[in-house]
Every structure is written in C-alpha cells, then in structure tokens.
Amino acid sequence: MSMNNQGRPSAIPAASAGFDGVTGTVTGNRGLxxxxxxxxxxxxxxxxxxxLPEVPKVASRLGAVKPRAGVGLPGLAEPQVVRHYTRLSQKNYAIDxxxxxxxxxxxxxxPRLNEKMARLPGFSxxxxxxxxxxxxxxxxxxxxxxxWLKTLTGMAAVTLAPAAGAHGEMCGIMAIRAAHEARGDKARTKILVPESAHGTNPATAAACGYAVDAIPATADGRVDLEALKAKLGPDVAGLMLTNPNTCGLFERDIIAIAEAVHAAGAYFYCDGANFNAIVGRVRPADLGIDVMHINLHKTFSTPHGGGGPGSGPVVFADSLAPYIPVPYVTHGTDGFALVExxxxxxxxxxxxAFHGQMGMFVRAxxxxxxxxxxxxxxxxxxxVLNANYVMARLQDVMTASFEGPCxxxxxxxxxxxxGTGVTTLDMAKALxxxxxHPMTMYFPLVVHGALLIEPTETESKASLDQFVDALRALAERAKSGDAAYFQAAPRLxxxxxxxxxxxxxxxxxxxxPPVAKEAVAAE
Amino acid sequence: MRYLPLTEADRQSMLEAIRAETVDVLFRDVPEAARLAGPIGGLPNHMGELEVERLLGAMAAKNLPAGAVPSFLGAGAYRHHVPATVDHLVQRGEFLTAYTPYQPEVSQGTLQVLFEFQTQVALLTGMDVANASMYDGATSCAEAVMMANRITRRKKAILSGGLHPHYRDVTTTDARFIGFEAVAMPPAPTGGEDLLALVDDKTACVVVQNPDVFGHVRDHSDLAAACQAKGALLVVVVTEALSLGLLTPPGDMGADIVAAEGQSFGNALNFGGPYVGLFAVKDKYVRQMPGRLCGETVDADGRRGFVLTLSTREQHIRREKATSNICTNSGLCALAFSIHVSLLGEAGITRLAQLNHAKAVQMADRLAAVPGVELLNDGFFNEFTVKLPKPAAAVVEDLAKRRILGGVPVSRLYPGEMEDLLLVAVTETNTEADMDAFAAALTEILGAEVPA
Structure with a gap:
C-alpha cells in the first residue's frame, strides 16, 4: 500500500467483505x-x-411510415429524475x-438577474x-x-447570428472572402495566424478553404512584426490575431500591424475572446481592426453551462460592413423589421436557423x-488588476513566461x-x-508546460490570496522532492x-443494454 | 457595483503589491491614441436590478407570448410543455456555471449527462452513436454534409426540396465558402420528387428531411439503398424530434447520418435560440464526426467514469487539420433535452408523440372543413400544409389581430413563392377550444373570399 508523507495510507482499506475497496463504506458513497x-x-x-391526458381516438395518418415498435428509453418517476440530476450536479466544479x-x-x-430576464415569457x-x-x-x-456592441467596439455593423465564438470566426472569414471575391480578387489563398492562436483560428481558416501560415512570436510574447511583414503579400487574404493575445499580453504594435495588413490589401480579423480585458476602456475600431467576434459567454457573462450554448456576434468596420449574413434587424416604417x-x-x-441565440442576447x-x-x-x-496581482504574488516561486504587466x-x-518530476498536469490535479479548479494547462503552445491563470474581476482579494497561498505551497512542495504526492492527485x-x-x-x-452487450461478447 | 467584490482599499493594497501607481499603468501597452480617458460615451451608467427589470420587462411586454394565445407555429421550432423539473435542474449552479469538462475528476456530473444524452439521441434516432450536441439543427445538417464529403471523398450534396430552407441556406452558404457543390431541389409542397435519379458517382450525400418542411412523412428506405449502391450517404434531417417517438426512426430506414433539432425536448421557443443540434451516425463513421464526444473509462481506482474522448479530431489538438472548427456544444440545452426525455421515459415519449399526432389529425380535419381550404398532406406527424384561397401572410396577420397565432405562411420561408400555403403545427399544448377558435376565425376571415 502506498503511503503519503504524513504516514497515512493513501487509500482507505476495505473493512471487510461487502465493503467498498476504495471508500471503505458499504455503498461506495462518501458522505455527500x-x-x-x-x-x-x-x-x-x-x-x-x-x-399526460388520454390520446384522442382517431385513425392515424402517418402515410407510408409505420409507427415504431419502441425507443428503448428507461422509465423513472419524477422524484427519481430529480435525485439523479441533483446527484450528478454535485460531481461538478462550478464558478458558483x-x-x-x-x-x-x-x-x-x-448574475441570476440575467437568468430571470431571459425567462420572461415575452422573450422565452x-x-x-x-x-x-x-x-x-x-x-x-x-x-x-x-x-451596445457597436458603441463598445466603435465598429459600423454587427451580426448577432453566430452561435458561438468559433462560429463567429467562420462568419468573419466568410465576410473577408466575400469582400475579396466582390472585388474579383481570387489570388488570396492564405490566412496568417500567430503560433499562439486558439486552435479554432487555424481550423476556421482551413475550413474556409485557406492555407494557414503561422507567424512566429518575439521573445516578449508578441507577434513578430517584421516576420509578419515578410509574409504579407498579394496572396494573403487576412490576418487572424487575438488581442489581448493568448499569453495575456496586449499587442503593442497593433496599429502598425493593422497598417501593414491593410497596405497589403488584406483584412485584419481579431479574435475577440479576450475582449473582457479591455471592454469599456479600449475600442477595437481604434486599433485598426476590420472584423472581430465577441463571446457573449465570456465578456458578457452568459453562462458556460458545461460547454455551451455560446453566442458569438461579429462586429464589422465600414470596410466589411456590407458583407454580413442574414438575418438582421432594421428600422422600418412600422417599427422594427427583420431581414431574413x-x-x-x-x-x-x-x-x-432563425435569428441567433436570443436567450443569450437577453442575458448579455x-x-x-x-x-x-x-x-x-x-x-x-x-x-487586469486581479491578474497582475496574482502574477506579482507568484513570480518568485513560479516562472512567468513574459514580463508584465499582463x-x-x-x-x-x-x-x-x-527536475522535480512534477508536471503541469500534476500541479493542476493537486490544485x-x-x-x-485548475488554470488552463498546456495552452498557449508557445511556452513549455503552460499554466494560464485568469482570475476575472468577480473574485475578491481574499479568494485570490487563498489561491495564491495554495499555489505557493504546492510549488514549494514540488521543489522539496515530493513528486509522489502530485502524481497521486487528485485523491479527494x-x-x-x-x-x-x-x-x-x-x-x-x-x-x-446488458443483453445486447452479452450478444456482442458471444460473437 | 454589485458584481465587483474589490474595495478601494483592496485595490490600493494590490497596486502596492504589484508596485504600480495606478491601474492605468497596467494598460500601458495599449497605444496611447486608443486608450479612452474615462467611461465610454453614449451609454448609460450602471443600474440596479430593479431598473434593469423595468427596462427589459417593458421590452418583453411588447411581444405576444405564444402561450398567451392559441398558437399553431412550427416550421422547425415547436411549443411543447416543459415540465417544471427541467428548468429547476438546469438552473442548478453546478450545471449552469461549469465550463467544458476539461478536468474530468471535477466534471463527472456534466460528463455523465453527456454520456446519457448521447445514448438517448442514439436510441431516438435508431443510430449507433451520437455526439454531445451541435449548435442547432441547421448547423448539424451542414456539418453532416461536410462529414459525408470527407467519408466519400466526393464534393456534391443533393438537398431535397423538403429540407427546411434555413437548413438549406446554411448548407449552401458553407458550400460556397468551404468549396463543395450543394444542389438544392425546388420545394415540393404536394410531395414527390425523384431524388433517386439524381444520385450519381459524384454524389457524396443526399439530404432529406422527415417529416419534411411541409409536414410530409416518408419512408426513405429505398433511397438509402439507392445511395448505398452509388457509394453515397443518406443524411436524414429531423426538425421535430418528438416525431422520433412515433415514426420509424431514420436508422431503421438506413440513414448514415442523422442531423436533427432537439429543441422540442426541454427547450423553450426563445425566439429561435439557443437550441440543440443532434448528430448521430453509424459506428464506422465515429472518427469522422464533428463535435465533442464523451466516452466511458475507468479511474485510477478502477471505478467507472467518463471523459471527453477522440479529441484528436478536434481543433484544439489538430488545429488546421481538425474535422471541424467547433469548440462548444450546446451543453445546457442538451441537459434540458436529456432531463425532459428522462422524465418522459419510454411510456411518456410514445404517448406524447401519439397525442401530438392525434391532435394534428383533429386540427387538419377541422381546417379541411373550412370552405376553400385544402389539406395537402396524406401522411404527417404534428404539422401539415393547407392551401388557402387568399395569401397566407395576410390571413396570419388577420389572425394575430384576433389573438391567434395561426401558423407560418410558407412565403415567410420562401419569399414571393407559394403565397397561398400555410404551415400549421399542433402540439399537446393546443386545447379543443384553441382548435375551435382557430377554425372559426379562419372561416370568418375567408368567408368573404370563397367563390360560390
């Protein structure tokens, strides 16, 4: 049996036959x-x-299609269903x-107000x-x-249609393609994407039929402007850049980047995943951006829900404003109209289908x-203050990849x-x-074993201090040679x-179904 | 600001720890010309809950909720009764405010839900496996076509004229920008189109919808066989998932991919979104599937657990070589779907589907009895098309004035075309009184127009 460094067994022994070997309880449960x-x-x-009420007795009219024999779903009463999902929910970590x-x-x-508003019958x-x-x-x-989105970004037009950030990227790249095609320019076959980009960026560009060319980063974690300029030419349709970038840094040269992109006849797509860092303080239009998606589920707090639904409106500068998808709202003579x-x-x-993620619009x-x-x-x-505070408090025990401010x-x-035998993954599991909940691990790809920490503005100083104290202690513990502790995590x-x-x-x-499983096994 | 926990004292002490004089210093990498001097102009300052409720409540009050009046709208979004349990459970913070289950040890709740969701979708569609959901039915449809292109290494899709035009448009938009051919057949409101004749050795897939956008239900077994003979795939789209509770499922008809809209289970109308795309395939195509997948495994103690799996198809690993750029699923909507389906169970889902069909039959008969109205469907589930003696859009406006939402004019979906056709959907939420009121109002509106 493995022992931890306090001399206690790391697993609870089974009391005797009939007891669970992991928890030591009869049921396998551990309290809550x-x-x-x-x-x-x-x-x-x-x-x-x-x-449900009785089904009215009428002759069915299913045409040539037969009613199915059955679906194979289980039958449960309401209290069982409530308990099932309540218990499952308790196995999740959540921002709440x-x-x-x-x-x-x-x-x-x-905020729960947003949930309440989205459920007003006039919207839902x-x-x-x-x-x-x-x-x-x-x-x-x-x-x-x-x-609001146009005012906060300084942009000329917006589409609310895309269902998520990646869907917004798709929309933006389609607009760029449509604009080039409208000018009869078919020579542009490439999209430039920095190495630090979210995986969705190259995936989107490739899905839209473009070749992807990676831009290297400088030693201070930003786009290498000279390398970018060297790659710009009549074959480049656009640049996809996240700003602030995925290293948590603002692209200092952004205006020069935009100018270079425009001088080459290309468009500047900004991945707005990190817009929350600058919203209300900086307008992307003032940075020379032509098109940008906004994740309402990030910047504007709509719930992530275990992986969606998202909502990814896209804002467009004048240069691309004519190239948007349907539908959109216009001001008609009898009030608002919808172009579908x-x-x-x-x-x-x-x-x-339809008009976008309305439920998310209300919340946002x-x-x-x-x-x-x-x-x-x-x-x-x-x-930004919270992130810089965490960075400052961890800098002496962990290795920041780039100089701040972040x-x-x-x-x-x-x-x-x-040399500790502890990996980024082990560190995350110990947390x-x-x-x-651990920080993002192994992303961005431009640094080795990345640990990317985003506290957000809704954390108190006490919450940050507790996290920092835990992480400092874990870093010390890793350096003290206790790799086994980390490799066995999480235990609880x-x-x-x-x-x-x-x-x-x-x-x-x-x-x-067990019967089907047995039949497969017998084959 | 009620959402911001930092006090001025906190901010000062944190700035000291950072050794920065002001927060503005932290924004020094932003080009000076782009830094705003203070809060952005043209927008109001912060508001309390009460003020926000007043503003948004006033907007909500300008809409006519479908549930406030007799409502017969469908065409890809259906008003069903959602049990109170569904929204109660969906709003549990542990589901609502969790992220994608990237750390499985603290995400077993979401993961088990997804595993169960995948199983429910596979059972309902009659397919081998399903993914953890897509944005909506229309994007599912487009992704199904692209998946068929990958599998067959061909680049032509044939889209039935019975496919919902929004699904068609999303697919043809992708076709234009992504680079494949999508041949859209003209709409066939009275049924009947010869898709078999169009399938050739360049065809990657044929896309049919069942029930189709005009409500017709069909057996596509022959088409599936014909596709197979030509090396093409059959994609079956379903926009009313409840129909899967009653009709022979697409899997039994030989579908290779099913792309469906799952809104009918657990999800409110929400003016069109968010909804939940369903995506199910034959086993052999699993590795070509887009979107997230949850799989069963064991933990370090040998206990059953669940993880996201086959992520080597996905963008965060494969980048430009990914099967799709999709990064999210429709998690909460999938959860709502799953809870509603769990509550219904085998007995409930069958009965609910029968109830919808029976009520639709009753309504169809009532409308067909109105002078001048002609029913176009032989077979249908809970939605059908009627031909009116005057433009349907005007009739629908007139009905709305009488506080009846009397269906979707076909011309709303096909501008300038089929102006005399009206799509009518009937669900368990429609009472006898609703149906009588609709038929009576329609009789009255058409009264003056019917030729003797």
Whole structure:
C-alpha cells in the first residue's frame, strides 16, 4: 500500500467483505459524495415522470411510415429524475462553488438577474416565425444589444447570428472572402495566424478553404512584426490575431500591424475572446481592426453551462460592413423589421436557423445595463488588476513566461518544475484537492508546460490570496522532492485520474443494454 | 457595483503589491491614441436590478407570448410543455456555471449527462452513436454534409426540396465558402420528387428531411439503398424530434447520418435560440464526426467514469487539420433535452408523440372543413400544409389581430413563392377550444373570399 508523507495510507482499506475497496463504506458513497448509476440502470418499464391526458381516438395518418415498435428509453418517476440530476450536479466544479481561473475561458460570475430576464415569457415563449408585429420587443432587444456592441467596439455593423465564438470566426472569414471575391480578387489563398492562436483560428481558416501560415512570436510574447511583414503579400487574404493575445499580453504594435495588413490589401480579423480585458476602456475600431467576434459567454457573462450554448456576434468596420449574413434587424416604417433572406440585400448567406441565440442576447444586455459604461470600465480594470496581482504574488516561486504587466490573465511555464518530476498536469490535479479548479494547462503552445491563470474581476482579494497561498505551497512542495504526492492527485474527488488513453483506444460512447452487450461478447 | 467584490482599499493594497501607481499603468501597452480617458460615451451608467427589470420587462411586454394565445407555429421550432423539473435542474449552479469538462475528476456530473444524452439521441434516432450536441439543427445538417464529403471523398450534396430552407441556406452558404457543390431541389409542397435519379458517382450525400418542411412523412428506405449502391450517404434531417417517438426512426430506414433539432425536448421557443443540434451516425463513421464526444473509462481506482474522448479530431489538438472548427456544444440545452426525455421515459415519449399526432389529425380535419381550404398532406406527424384561397401572410396577420397565432405562411420561408400555403403545427399544448377558435376565425376571415 502506498503511503503519503504524513504516514497515512493513501487509500482507505476495505473493512471487510461487502465493503467498498476504495471508500471503505458499504455503498461506495462518501458522505455527500453519492455514487449514481446511469439513468438507464434505474429503469422500470411503464413508469413515467410526466402525466399526460388520454390520446384522442382517431385513425392515424402517418402515410407510408409505420409507427415504431419502441425507443428503448428507461422509465423513472419524477422524484427519481430529480435525485439523479441533483446527484450528478454535485460531481461538478462550478464558478458558483469556487475559484475557476481557467485562462482564456473567462469564468466570471453569472448574475441570476440575467437568468430571470431571459425567462420572461415575452422573450422565452416567443416563436421565431411569429408575425413581426407581435415581436417588436424582441427586435428592440436585438437592436439595443447591437447598439451596445457597436458603441463598445466603435465598429459600423454587427451580426448577432453566430452561435458561438468559433462560429463567429467562420462568419468573419466568410465576410473577408466575400469582400475579396466582390472585388474579383481570387489570388488570396492564405490566412496568417500567430503560433499562439486558439486552435479554432487555424481550423476556421482551413475550413474556409485557406492555407494557414503561422507567424512566429518575439521573445516578449508578441507577434513578430517584421516576420509578419515578410509574409504579407498579394496572396494573403487576412490576418487572424487575438488581442489581448493568448499569453495575456496586449499587442503593442497593433496599429502598425493593422497598417501593414491593410497596405497589403488584406483584412485584419481579431479574435475577440479576450475582449473582457479591455471592454469599456479600449475600442477595437481604434486599433485598426476590420472584423472581430465577441463571446457573449465570456465578456458578457452568459453562462458556460458545461460547454455551451455560446453566442458569438461579429462586429464589422465600414470596410466589411456590407458583407454580413442574414438575418438582421432594421428600422422600418412600422417599427422594427427583420431581414431574413439573403436575396433581399448584400448579405453573404445564413449561419444558422432563425435569428441567433436570443436567450443569450437577453442575458448579455441585462449584464451590460447592470454595469453601464462606468461599471464596464471598472470591470476591465479589476480583471487586469486581479491578474497582475496574482502574477506579482507568484513570480518568485513560479516562472512567468513574459514580463508584465499582463492584461486579464497571466502566463507561467513549467521551468520552475524542472527536475522535480512534477508536471503541469500534476500541479493542476493537486490544485483540485485544494478545492480550486485548475488554470488552463498546456495552452498557449508557445511556452513549455503552460499554466494560464485568469482570475476575472468577480473574485475578491481574499479568494485570490487563498489561491495564491495554495499555489505557493504546492510549488514549494514540488521543489522539496515530493513528486509522489502530485502524481497521486487528485485523491479527494468523486473520481481520481481517468484513463483517457483507454477511452480513446476502444471508444464506449453510449450505454448498451446488458443483453445486447452479452450478444456482442458471444460473437 | 454589485458584481465587483474589490474595495478601494483592496485595490490600493494590490497596486502596492504589484508596485504600480495606478491601474492605468497596467494598460500601458495599449497605444496611447486608443486608450479612452474615462467611461465610454453614449451609454448609460450602471443600474440596479430593479431598473434593469423595468427596462427589459417593458421590452418583453411588447411581444405576444405564444402561450398567451392559441398558437399553431412550427416550421422547425415547436411549443411543447416543459415540465417544471427541467428548468429547476438546469438552473442548478453546478450545471449552469461549469465550463467544458476539461478536468474530468471535477466534471463527472456534466460528463455523465453527456454520456446519457448521447445514448438517448442514439436510441431516438435508431443510430449507433451520437455526439454531445451541435449548435442547432441547421448547423448539424451542414456539418453532416461536410462529414459525408470527407467519408466519400466526393464534393456534391443533393438537398431535397423538403429540407427546411434555413437548413438549406446554411448548407449552401458553407458550400460556397468551404468549396463543395450543394444542389438544392425546388420545394415540393404536394410531395414527390425523384431524388433517386439524381444520385450519381459524384454524389457524396443526399439530404432529406422527415417529416419534411411541409409536414410530409416518408419512408426513405429505398433511397438509402439507392445511395448505398452509388457509394453515397443518406443524411436524414429531423426538425421535430418528438416525431422520433412515433415514426420509424431514420436508422431503421438506413440513414448514415442523422442531423436533427432537439429543441422540442426541454427547450423553450426563445425566439429561435439557443437550441440543440443532434448528430448521430453509424459506428464506422465515429472518427469522422464533428463535435465533442464523451466516452466511458475507468479511474485510477478502477471505478467507472467518463471523459471527453477522440479529441484528436478536434481543433484544439489538430488545429488546421481538425474535422471541424467547433469548440462548444450546446451543453445546457442538451441537459434540458436529456432531463425532459428522462422524465418522459419510454411510456411518456410514445404517448406524447401519439397525442401530438392525434391532435394534428383533429386540427387538419377541422381546417379541411373550412370552405376553400385544402389539406395537402396524406401522411404527417404534428404539422401539415393547407392551401388557402387568399395569401397566407395576410390571413396570419388577420389572425394575430384576433389573438391567434395561426401558423407560418410558407412565403415567410420562401419569399414571393407559394403565397397561398400555410404551415400549421399542433402540439399537446393546443386545447379543443384553441382548435375551435382557430377554425372559426379562419372561416370568418375567408368567408368573404370563397367563390360560390
């Protein structure tokens, strides 16, 4: 049995037969951590959690299609369903429960007012194809959100259609392509993307049929302007740049970058994933940006929800303003109107069904109104202050990759772990046992073993201090030669490290009824 | 500011720790010309909850909620009753405010939900496996076409005229910019189109919708066989996921990929979004799938657990070689879908689907009895098309004035075309009184127009 450095066994021994070998309890539960089987393993035929009226007796009219024999879903009563999902929820870390400094992801507080507003029946119970005369308030909300986004970015136009940040990137690159094509310029086959970019940037450019050419970084973590200039030419359609960049740094040369891009006849796409660092203090239009997406789920606090839904409006400078997708809201003679068909104007096409992520628009506008111009100024100031504070307090025990000041997030690499046998991953897992969600690991790719910390403005100083103290102690512990402690972490979670290699080698992507499993095994 | 915990004293002591005089110093890398001197102009200052509620409440009050009146709107978004349990559970902070489950040890809740969601979608569609969801049905459809291109190494998609025009437009927009051919057939409101004849050895896939945008239900087994014979894939789109509770599922008809909209389960109308795209495939195509996948594995103690898997397809690993640029799924909407489907269970889903169909049959008969109205469908699920003796858009406006949301004019989806056609959807939320009111109002509106 392995022992930790305090001499206690690292796993609880089974008391005797019938007890769980891991927890020592009969059930496998540990107090508030309750084991929960799959919902399919709790089935009882005929049981349901929804009472429905009798089906009227009419002859069915399904044409040539037969009714199916059955679906194979389990039956549970409502209390069982409530307990199932409640127990599952308790196995999640969340911003509501603790500090979530996941760099580049912006885990800030999600105000509940926004949830309440999105659930007003006038927004949530409105069909996208109702007569426009019955949805004037919904169109007004979209128009207001568009006004805020244009004012905050200084840009000329906005589309609210894209469903997420990456979808917004797609929209922006399509606009760039449409603009070049409209001029008859078909020679531009390349998009330039810095090495530090989010993976979505090269994936988007490639999906839109462009070759991707990487721009190297300078020693201070920024785009190498000279290298960029050397690559710019008549074959370049545009540059995709994140600013502040993924190292948490502001691109000092951004205006010179924009000028060089424009001089080459290309467009400047900005990945606005980090707009939260500067919102209300800097307008992207003043930096020479032509087009930028905005993640409402980052900068404007709409909930991440375990991976979505996002919302990725895109703002356009005059240069690209004619090239937007449908739909969009206009001011008509009888109030607001909705342009829904590409044939009705210069729009380049359509990104998704209906009008965009309305539920997210309501939440984002609720956030903007709550903050106002003064509150947004303060929010970005505090976000940057918090990140610089964390960086300053960790600098002597960890290795910051670049000199500060940083913007909304600070980047460390794994040089401070050299020779300890502890990796960035181990460090992250040890933080979990301390009650924190880890920072982003191994991104950006431009530094070795990256640890990217984004505190956001909604953390108190006490919360930052506790995190910093834990991380300092862990860094010291790693350097003291206690690698085994880290490699065994996390110990206190509902599950310990999971075997991701096995999961990928022989993927099990769904539950299969036991009978079917046996039949497969017998084959 | 209620969302900002730092006090002035905190800020001062933190600046001291950083050795910066002011916060402005931290913004020194921003070119001076681009630094605003103070809060941005043209916007109001911060507001309390009460003020925000007043402003947004006033906007909400200008809309006519579908639930406030008899409502028969469909065309890809359906008003179903969502049990109270669904939203209660969705709003648990541990689900609502978690990120993508990148750290599986503290994300088993989200991961198990996704694993169960994938299983539910696979069962409903009759397919082998499903992913952890897409943005919506229309983007699912476009991704299905691109996946078919990858699998067949061909670049031509044939889109049925029964495909929802928004789905068609998203796919043709992608086709233009991504570089493949999408042949869109003309709309066929009375049914019938010969897609078989169009499939050739350059065809990557045929995309059909079932029930189609006009409400027709069809058996696509023959088309699936024909596609297979030519080395093409059959993509089946479903915009009303509840139909999967009653109709032979696409998997049993031989579909290779199913791209569907899951809004009907657990998700409110929300004026069109956010919704939840469903994406299911045959086993052999798993590694060509876009989007996130959750898989089963074991932890260091040998216990069952779940992780995101096969991420070598995805953009954060593969960058420009990824199968798709997608970075998110529609997590919360997938959760809502999953809870609603769990509550319904086998017995509930069958009954709810039967209820929708039976009510639609009743409504179709009521409308067909209105003088001058003609029902265009033989087979349908909960939505059908009627031909009116005058433009449907004007009729719908007139109905709205009488506080009835009487369906979607087909010309809203096809500007300038089929102006006399009206799409009518009926769900369990429609009462006998709703149906009577609709039929009576329509009779009245059409009264003066019907030729003797």
């Amino acid at each position: 951590q309750i084991e929960e089987p799959l919902i399919f393993e709790q089935d009882s035929a005929g049981r349901t959690g929804v009472d 429960s603790g500090f979530y400094p996941l760099g580049s992801c912006t885990m800030k507080h999600n 119970d409105v069909h996208p194809l109702q007569p426009v005369s019955t949805v004037q308030g919904a169109l007004e909300l979209m128009d207001q959100l568009a006004y 068909n590409a044939g009705d104007g210069p729009a380049f096409g359509r990104m998704k 506008l609720s956030y903007m109104l709550s903050h106002g111009a003064d509150g947004l100024w303060q929010a970005s100031s505090d976000a 913007m909304h997030e600070c980047l460390f690499d794994d040089r401070f772990l050299k 979990i046992d301390e009650g924190f 979670t509902p599950r310990r490290r999971l075997d991701e290699t096995a999961a990928a080698r022989k993927p099990v992507l769904r539950w299969t």
